[in-house]
Amino acid sequence: MIEVKEETIESTLRKVIQDLLPSESRLVSFTKRIKYIDPLHFFEAGTNLHMDRSFWKSTLDKFTLVGIGTAYAIQANHSHQLKEKWDALVQMAIINNPYHVPGTGITAIGGMDFDPLKPRTVLWDKFATNELCIPTFLLMEKEDSVYLTITVYVNGEDNPEVIAKQLGEKERFLTSYRGDGLCKPSLVSKEEVNRTNWKQTVRKGTEFISSGHANKVVLARELKLEFKEPIHVTTVIQDLIVSQPTSYIFAFEKAGDCFIGATPERLVKVEKDALLSTCLAGTAPRGKTDEEDQAIGEQLLYDPKNREEHDFVVQMIKKSLKEFCKEMQVPDKPVLYKLKNLQHLYTPVKGIFKEGNSVFDVVEKLHPTPALGGEPREAALQFIREHELLDRGWYGAPIGWVDSNQNGEFAVAIRSGLLKGDKASLFAGCGVVKESDPEAELEETGIKFLPMLNVLGG
Numbered sequence: 127m128i129e130v131k132e133e134t135i136e137s138t139l140r141k142v143i144q145d146l147l148p149s150e151s152r153l154v155s156f157t158k159r160i161k162y163i164d165p166l167h168f169f170e171a172g173t174n175l176h177m178d179r180s181f182w183k184s185t186l187d188k189f190t191l192v193g194i195g196t197a198y199a200i201q202a203n204h205s206h207q208l209k210e211k212w213d214a215l216v217q218m219a220i221i222n223n224p225y226h227v228p229g230t231g232i233t234a235i236g237g238m239d240f241d242p243l244k245p246r247t248v249l250w251d252k253f254a255t256n257e258l259c260i261p262t263f264l265l266m267e268k269e270d271s272v273y274l275t276i277t278v279y280v281n282g283e284d285n286p287e288v289i290a291k292q293l294g295e296k297e298r299f300l301t302s303y304r305g306d307g308l309c310k311p312s313l314v315s316k317e318e319v320n321r322t323n324w325k326q327t328v329r330k331g332t333e334f335i336s337s338g339h340a341n342k343v344v345l346a347r348e349l350k351l352e353f354k355e356p357i358h359v360t361t362v363i364q365d366l367i368v369s370q371p372t373s374y375i376f377a378f379e380k381a382g383d384c385f386i387g388a389t390p391e392r393l394v395k396v397e398k399d400a401l402l403s404t405c406l407a408g409t410a411p412r413g414k415t416d417e418e419d420q421a422i423g424e425q426l427l428y429d430p431k432n433r434e435e436h437d438f439v440v441q442m443i444k445k446s447l448k449e450f451c452k453e454m455q456v457p458d459k460p461v462l463y464k465l466k467n468l469q470h471l472y473t474p475v476k477g478i479f480k481e482g483n484s485v486f487d488v489v490e491k492l493h494p495t496p497a498l499g500g501e502p503r504e505a506a507l508q509f510i511r512e513h514e515l516l517d518r519g520w521y522g523a524p525i526g527w528v529d530s531n532q533n534g535e536f537a538v539a540i541r542s543g544l545l546k547g548d549k550a551s552l553f554a555g556c557g558v559v560k561e562s563d564p565e566a567e568l569e570e571t572g573i574k575f576l577p578m579l580n581v582l583g584g
């Protein structure tokens with residue numbers, strides 16, 4: 127990667143393009159600090175330019191990314207190819223970024239299939255098996271500082287003046303847009319897909335476990351929704367930010383379809399040499415009063431079935447992260463993680479990241495953890511592939527971002543749904559262990575639909 131400093135887009139492009147052969151291409155990026163603008167205005171403005179959009183927010187870190195358009199998309203059949211392709215691209219890139227803050231310089235946002243071996247249905251036809259999108263315009267907000275990175279893929283025959291002018295016009299539109307046009311969705315129908323069959327699948331899961339084939343299998347189901355008019359994505363994001371302040375809010379749009387959610391589950395965060403991960407499994411509802419809520423929480427903390435579900439995740443993450451960390455801190459007991467609609471057992475993991483590894487290596491090693499796949503992984507995946515009546519697509523898989531300075535964060539895409547115009551599919555799963563009761567697991571998945579269902583007017 128070549129770093130250049132203190133030039134305009136046009137002068138940088140001119141120099142880069144004149145050195146390229148007609149058949150050669152380069153990614154060129156330019157980061158600057160801009161005055162405060164509302165990230166949701168910027169996101170909404172993207173629809174008017176008919177460009178795909180992406181969104182990521184970690185409310186706790188006061189960190190937001192909004193991507194508009196696609197300067198370059200990395201698609202791959204296998205997740206390990208993402209890293210190879212990303213490294214090759216960044217190595218050749220021309221990066222003009224005087225700031226050493228995560229989420230500046232070339233930054234990509236993306237996700238992947240939960241299980242690339244499960245045959246696809248039309249539901250997810252717009253989404254690649256693995257995809258990283260490097261947006262043309264990327265807004266990064268940290269605390270109250272806002273940065274804009276403009277990235278473009280040029281070849282030796284491009285005209286620097288024309289490109290710079292077009293980018294300038296779009297930038298002015300995106301950064302000056304003020305209309306929010308918020309519009310609440312009106313739900314007209316709701317269908318729990320295969321509700322009865324799903325309980326039978328859970329029963330099959332417990333039999334599979336009792337007969338010694340696995341210890342845990344995570345099974346998911348789908349809720350189909352229909353609306354009066356196409357769902358307004360910006361409104362959904364805004365409502366998720368307000369209702370789920372302790373979750374990551376994400377949205378990834380592809381040719382009009384949008385995968386969106388509010389997940390509490392961090393898979394991995396890498397910033398310089400600090401690594402963070404999360405074990406999240408074991409669930410109970412919130413109480414209606416403080417006393418009831420505390421009592422439910424206490425019960426969850428000591429409930430053997432939920433502790434077992436949780437412990438498989440802790441053991442696996444601990445074991446998997448050893449090779450990546452010089453030091454690691456993992457508390458030996460979970461605490462409660464409270465969300466608006468439910469509470470979880472939670473064990474945070476902290477480590478000192480060993481040099482020479484990347485966030486992609488960790489994602490590949492961890493996915494799927496027993497919070498989404500099961501234990502042991504292969505037997506659980508085989509069971510899910512054969513018996514789950516659902517195309518998970520990107521649900522339950524890593525979703526997140528990475529930048530050219532090796533920072534990045536991926537969450538597990540749960541509490542999510544796929545919006546397709548005036549229709550939506552929501553997904554929710556639960557950890558099935560030997561003692562699982564199908565009716566109780568059905569109820570648990572029912573609560574897990576709520577973060578998305580509530581903001582969609584259900």
Ligand SMILES: C=C(O[C@H]1C=CC=C(C(=O)O)[C@@H]1O)C(=O)O
Nearest residue numbers: 407408409497540554555556557
């Ligand atoms: C699979 C989901 O949740 C996982 C994460 C936390 C708790 C879980 C549980 O208690 O079953 C699940 O393992 C989902 O929300 O769709």
Ligand SMILES: [Mg+2]
Nearest residue numbers: 408409556557
């Ligand atoms: Mg559970």
